[in-house]
Amino acid sequence: MKTLYVSDxxxxxxxxNVTLSKxxxxxxxxxxxxxxxxxxxxxxxxxxxxxxxxxxxxxxxxILMNGVCIYDLAKQKYIKVEEFNEKSKDILLSIIxxxxxxxxxxxxxxxxxxxxxxxxxxxxxxxxxxxxxxxYKKRFTKVDDFxxxxxxxxxxxxxxxxxxxxxxxxQILKDIPDxxxxxxxxxxxxxxxxxxxxxxxxxxxxxxxxxxxxxxLDRIVCFGDNRNDIPMFEASDVKIAVSNAFPELKEKADxxxxxxxxxxVALWLKRNYPI
Numbered sequence: 001m002k003t004l005y006v007s008d009x010x011x012x013x014x015x016x017n018v019t020l021s022k023x024x025x026x027x028x029x030x031x032x033x034x035x036x037x038x039x040x041x042x043x044x045x046x047x048x049x050x051x052x053x054x055x056x057x058x059x060x061x062x063i064l065m066n067g068v069c070i071y072d073l074a075k076q077k078y079i080k081v082e083e084f085n086e087k088s089k090d091i092l093l094s095i096i097x098x099x100x101x102x103x104x105x106x107x108x109x110x111x112x113x114x115x116x117x118x119x120x121x122x123x124x125x126x127x128x129x130x131x132x133x134x135x136y137k138k139r140f141t142k143v144d145d146f147x148x149x150x151x152x153x154x155x156x157x158x159x160x161x162x163x164x165x166x167x168x169x170x171q172i173l174k175d176i177p178d179x180x181x182x183x184x185x186x187x188x189x190x191x192x193x194x195x196x197x198x199x200x201x202x203x204x205x206x207x208x209x210x211x212x213x214x215x216x217l218d219r220i221v222c223f224g225d226n227r228n229d230i231p232m233f234e235a236s237d238v239k240i241a242v243s244n245a246f247p248e249l250k251e252k253a254d255x256x257x258x259x260x261x262x263x264x265v266a267l268w269l270k271r272n273y274p275i
Contacts, residue, residue: 049064092179
């Protein structure tokens with residue numbers, strides 16, 4: 001039986017300091033040598049995922065930006081990218097402007113990722129920007145207004161704010177045809193939430209269903225911790241939450257593994273692979 005084991009990164013596979021522990025790398029690399037098919041599914045882009053996964057021999061395509069992109073690390077190219085259509089992009093840009101929301105817009109063209117912002121004066125936005133510039137050498141482009149990106153092949157928006165400032169917009173967006181969104185708390189910053197918006201054909205659910213056919217998979221076993229992992233759970237045959245996961249995700253899990261601080265995913269796999 002061809003089984004894919006796929007893990008979320010932040011809050012699940014990664015330590016609180018946003019790294020893979022030496023123990024996790026050692027265990028996973030050994031299991032991969034034994035033939036385990038392993039991948040990751042994350043809200044992150046390839047710019048930060050590549051450095052994070054350095055030293056881990058991931059043999060399968062990886063899921064990025066909550067399912068908007070599927071990327072082949074060996075070939076260093078995107079297998080699949082879902083763009084906004086023109087109508088939904090116009091609606092989204094209008095709503096962002098009307099509600100004075102701030103965050104980052106993403107585009108992929110010819111396998112090159114571009115990231116845009118209007119204003120990062122708010123501390124959470126500036127911290128997000130600064131970490132990715134300093135730690136991952138990621139490039140950002142400032143624009144005076146997101147509306148200037150109408151002709152750009154946009155694929156994703158990541159908005160950051162307090163829950164109460166984003167929840168109303170989330171309720172509006174989730175009922176708009178052709179748009180998908182996920183709304184969840186940041187793993188690292190108190191009181192900050194993410195509202196991430198994408199084509200409704202893009203999600204961890206759709207990406208895993210695509211990989212099921214693309215790779216000829218019989219079964220998918222997944223690991224997660226947050227609300228944005230619910231679609232991944234819905235696409236998987238075995239659903240495993242780490243012990244530090246949100247209660248909402250734990251309720252949907254078949255199994256509870258150890259916490260991310262304790263290398264819960266890797267140790268569970270070491271004890272149970274193959275299942």
